[in-house]
Amino acid sequence: MSLSPIVVGVAGGSGSGKTTVVHRILDQVGWDRIAYLPHDAYYKDAAHLPWNQRVHLNYDHPNSLDNDLLIAHLQMLLRGEPVDAPIYDFATHTRKAETRRVLPSPVILVEGILVFVDPRLREMMDIKIYVDTPADERFIRRLLRDIRERGRSVEAVVEQYQSTVRPMHLKFVEPSKQYADIIIPEGGHNDVAMEMVIGRIESLLAAHEMDGG
Numbered sequence: 540m541s542l543s544p545i546v547v548g549v550a551g552g553s554g555s556g557k558t559t560v561v562h563r564i565l566d567q568v569g570w571d572r573i574a575y576l577p578h579d580a581y582y583k584d585a586a587h588l589p590w591n592q593r594v595h596l597n598y599d600h601p602n603s604l605d606n607d608l609l610i611a612h613l614q615m616l617l618r619g620e621p622v623d624a625p626i627y628d629f630a631t632h633t634r635k636a637e638t639r640r641v642l643p644s645p646v647i648l649v650e651g652i653l654v655f656v657d658p659r660l661r662e663m664m665d666i667k668i669y670v671d672t673p674a675d676e677r678f679i680r681r682l683l684r685d686i687r688e689r690g691r692s693v694e695a696v697v698e699q700y701q702s703t704v705r706p707m708h709l710k711f712v713e714p715s716k717q718y719a720d721i722i723i724p725e726g727g728h729n730d731v732a733m734e735m736v737i738g739r740i741e742s743l744l745a746a747h748e749m750d751g752g
Contacts (some may be wrong), residue, residue, distance in 0.1 A: 543617055544574070544643070545743045546663050549650040550715060551670030552708050553599070554680035556726025560670055560736075561650050563727045567737050572744065574616050574644040578651020581605045582627045584634035593632040594695075599707035601656050609649070612641070613663055619643045629689040645747050646740060652708075655715035665743070668736060669719035670726040674705075 547564070551557050565573055583605050585593045597603060605625075612622040623638035654660055655667060678700060685691040716722065723732040 542747050544645050544647050545665050545740065545747070546613065546617075546647045546649065547666045547668065547740065548654045548660070548664040549648065549668045549670065550652060550655045550712070550719070551726070552672065552674070552677045552712050553652055553704055554677035554684065555670040555672040556680075556728070557650050557652075557670050559727030560668065560723065560733070561648060561727075563733050564648065564737060564740065568646060568740055568744070572644055573646045573648050574641050575648045575650075576609065576612060576624060576641065578604060578609065578649065578654050579629075580625050580627050580639075581609045582632075582634070586631075586633040596632070597703045597707065598632075598699075599652070599703045599711075601653050601711060604651075604653060606657050606660065610659055610663070613647065613649070613660075616641065616643050616647050617663075645744055652712050653715070655718045656711050661718055666736075666739065667718055667720045669716045669722045671716065671722050671724050672726055674708075 549557050549560055561575070565575065581604050582598065583603060585596060588596075608625070612624060615622050621643060622641050624641050626635040626637055626639055627633075628635050649660070649664070655669070661667065681700065681704070682693065682696050685696045686693065721732070721736060723729050723736070727733060
């Protein structure tokens with residue numbers, strides 16, 4: 540009987556460098572060997588709300604995410620079934636009509652600021668990685684990203700950071716660090732930590748391949 544896929548969770552504050560960690564894993568382990576599910580693709584659709592209500596929703600609270608759907612997709616991938624992951628439009632705060640087909644793979648990578656908060660998600664993970672970066676660095680990265688990639692103004696980013704991002708980080712994200720198996724300071728730029736993480740994933744993959752999984 541073949542082994543189940545390896546589920547790797549990557550958490551950390553907004554702008555901590557999670558994406559850099561994820562891309563280093565994908566590049567070195569192989570994109571064809573990993574099913575990647577970013578948690579922020581699973582934001583609940585706010586299309587039914589008027590714009591002035593959408594922009595003031597708390598997108599940093601666990602309730603803003605559709606964990607039931609993410610868990611269902613993880614269960615399907617673990618059974619060897621493909622999934623159609625949602626695509627979220629951050630400029631309009633709505634879920635797009637099209638989806639992204641994710642094929643079953645020997646490694647499933649789940650990434651997001653709140654992936655360790657839900658105990659159901661934690662229990663599905665074989666390796667839990669927390670990316671730990673100072674708050675000032677995280678804010679600067681988030682500011683630049685939201686302006687360049689998500690069409691936000693400086694004022695909107697600062698207002699959101701002060702009203703929800705920072706308080707939700709302190710309430711939910713930072714405490715979830717206690718569940719991590721590995722804490723990586725400075726994220727994907729920490730070569731020693733990344734070599735250890737990738738080495739661990741590769742060794743688990745080797746076990747799968749020997750088993751015929």
